[in-house]
Amino acid sequence: MSEIQNNPPLQVVGASMSFGGVKVLTDVDVTIDGDGIVALVGPNGAGKTTLFNVICGALKPTHGEVSSFGETLSGLSAEAIAGHGVYRTFQDLRLFRSLSVRENVCVGLGRTLRKRSTIEKVDALLEELDLAQFEKVRARDLAHGAAKLLTVARVLIHDPKVLLLDEPGAGMDIQSYERLAAALKRRTDLPLVLVEHNLDTVRDLASRVVFLDGGRVIADGPTDEILSRDDLAAVYFGRGGGSGVATDIAKDRE
Amino acid sequence: MTLFLSLAVGGLASGCLYALVAVGFSLIFGMTRIFHVSQGGVFLVAGYAYYWVSIDHHRPIVVGIIASIIASIAIGLLIYVLVYRRMLNSNREFFSLFIGSFGVLVVIQNVISMMFGVAPVPFPSSLLDGVHAGGVQITYGDMVGVASAVVLTVLMAWFLRYTVAGTRLRALSDNPELVRDYGLDINRYRLLAYTLGTILAVPGAIIYAYTQGLSPAAGPDIVTIAIVACVAGGVGSLVGSGLVALGYGLISGIAVYWFPGAWSEAIAFVAFFILLLVRPDGLFESAR
């Protein structure tokens, strides 16, 4: 477990969630302290996206608490959680398909939309993520890489205090990925959590890995250490039956 | 009290007619995603075809019923081929289908008005007689309405549960991709559901014509009740929409006991808004 810290950027305590009797999250504790990028890793169905949904108010956990900088997020609506500075992206993009790239970035800016400083900020962000050339293109007409970058631009514009990215690198071309990686690495003071399947991406970006399996946290530690463990690799690549190994490891940890 | 019971019986009986149309509408919407507002037009065609054959031209009732079935299937298919098929193939959303269907309803209603006039057409009052059971009045129209609703409901339930085609139809409403994966022609099943839903308008239209009078305005009126029932019952739930349509009939029937007759429909619709507040996705909320 990570050390006790007062009011960490994001803290999940004892989160459990079940759908119709099936437990998808069991007693998950995760604290994001803001030192480097954290990757949530685990086989399909491990509960990574569910955890995002619980944090961001899209799902109400059966048990557990989520807080950010000491403020309770549990029970708040998705928009209120965004109001606390906790933003997320979606695996399936969920862009505003009929809006232009620039309009996508401007959603939710409210009254500041017409301010000069905001306009400059949008310009700079579009430039940074290589989207300026597509400014007027409708989101539905974007190539996949640019569309992924747009999902990130859309949240970065809000100066998030905590950012959750759901598979930001998946299916991206190399150029787009490098843009993305550079943008994320540059923001060293932004507490960042990724869900990621590609372990190369994890090695590249994350300094800490939280390993989920069967809805439980079964390992949590520095990236190199976690990714070099054979037992976890077995779980991840499904050798020897994931859940059996998972429970063994869970027992070991207790 | 006997007045109240008479009103309740009458309300339930008209509720049965509404339920037939509503279940037909739900069947079509649930299984094809067509928001078939022009079901109200089909209802009119069914009613007026019967009127033209059996009342205007004095043919036997059976001939009128057959003519009504043929006419409604014909108009239903015509709408499908001219309007829906193209939109379904290009995967247009609910909204477009609704607007198109709405236009069709308007056309049918006005063309019928030109042919038969805006006023109600004369029907014999034979079904308005009835029996008095302990002071409670039950008309023959009530009996026929309830009986045909029961028979058709049982038939529908049997079809959906115990026949191959029916089972596949239910699968289609749950998961269209699955049906396609099994190599079944999705359009054929869509069309089957559509035709079944269309036929369900026929008995309702004929009995309604006898008991409440048939005028072109009945088309939008009836279909409004049907779509309200479809949504309030829970989209995709045939039982739900049937029950809500029954409830609509009952509420608007007994509302007359306390309020002036002109308010009865408004009161039933207010009940719908209250239901929405309590259960936003309808009585039998679907998982989807």
Added chain:
Amino acid sequence: MAYFETVVVLGIASIILAVSLDLLIGVAGLFSAAVGVFYGVGAYVASLIWLHWTSDLVVALIAAFIAGGLLAIPFVVPALRSKKDVTFVVASLAFASIVGEVFASWNSVTGGYTGLYGFPIATVFNIQISPGLPLVIASVILVVIVIAGKELLARSAWGLDLRATRDDERAASSLGVRGSWLRIQVAVVASGMAALAGVLYAAQVGYVDPSSFTLGESELIAAMVVLGGLGSFYGPVVGAILLTAIPAGLTFVTIDPAYLGLIEQTAFGLIIVIIIVVRPEGIMGGLGRVRARLRPLEISRRRGGDSV
């Protein structure tokens, strides 16, 4: 000449209604079949104010806007509890039925089927705005304000958040957009706008009765918007002008008046069907965004003149 001015004022009323419906459909993605009802609310409110209180036109407009907006609340709040777009449509139809019965049956206030009549000519600063040129001028001013207001709203941050909510409500809420609240607001504003058109109707026609504010009226307005092209600047305006001018022209053709209305309605219905099946973007082409919404799978079939 008087006939021409009547057509102009009622045509302008139609433009306002079409613009109001386009705010709902084109910007917020909400289809309402109750626009005709709010048109009626405005007409009744204006008539009641002129009958019982003051003949001031501006007072009537403000009161109609507020009344239309407030009356939208009991309709949209329950309707928007569900996230399904079907529910909103159906609720609007049910609501139209309820209010239609209130118009027809609340005799002591609305005059029932007889309606309200005999109210004074509207005034502004004691100047009479009589039907004819003065009312035409007042209508033109009003419609300019309404169109400008709608465009300002549609292009504001508020309008952007609404369009985002229309495209993907969940993604919008994850960015802090309060979609439900925005939708209630847009429905209130659009209903208030529709009520403004009713004031023009009452001022021009001189009496109001339930027969003018039926589902048929809502259908006509929908036809205008669909014909012109959803979500485009000129679309609703052009649609409204065409569908006012065509029947107005028809009155010079000798058709049995008993059939005239029916033929008109049939034509409107046909226009809706043909346009939505063959050319969903309307005759004005529409902005790509809404066409995209109506025709999701035909991205590649873009035509010329589509610069946004």
